[in-house]
Amino acid sequence: MPTLKFFHVIFVTLSVSGFFLRGVLRLSAPGLLDNRLARTLPHVNDTLLLVTGIALVVGYGWNPLHHPWLEAKLAALLVYIGLGSVALGRRGERSRKVRAVAWLAALAVFAYIVMVALYKTPRPWFVF
Template identity: 40%
Template sequence: MEHYFLIKQLHMTAATLSISFFVLRAWWSVRESPYINARWVRILPHLIDTALLGLGVTLMVLLSLWPWQLPWLGAKLLALLAYIGFGTIAIKRGPTPQARAIAAVVAVAIFAYMVGAAVRHSPLSWLS
């Protein structure tokens, strides 16, 4: 428990980096910029998101919080799956720039929902 605040801060920092870099990559994808194909652009998100997930799991274990016990955590993890799905459409699987842009907006909205669920400890997110 002594490292809780450090792990939580690192988790929040990784989340900020993740969404910031996602928005940049989505912009490049919609604009069909050649930057989207740079090697570091393809690798860095995996490193950030692995750290984000690892820190989240560490917090769960450290606090003995389980998704089936806390509705907000279960909702957040389900939203994570939706975020990943829309994120892949926004970055590379969307057939047109317009489809990628719509998927990016949906993905960012889902990310905002996850932040609200974590802050409010409610599956209603910001509405609670």
């Protein structure tokens, strides 16, 4: 399990780093995100992140219904994905301000997910 957790943390780090960079580029130079690598690589990493996360849940025998911190983490993940799609989505009707607010909110939710994972409690981030 330690090796699996190590890779999960690596994929988490790559995921948030990529999200941060893509957010900066979407707000400053959106044309740079139009190449195939920039569109494909995040999906590959996030798939590996999801696979290692599921393997950890199964390996440790965690049930989200019996572990409130895991349930909170999964719910926050859905919020993060939604905000991320607003921030980085290809739809042109969203203003730069809306994208920036969604991007910053997604980063805050990501920080909450990390805190929940570290402390194994669903308390709000500002209580830690």
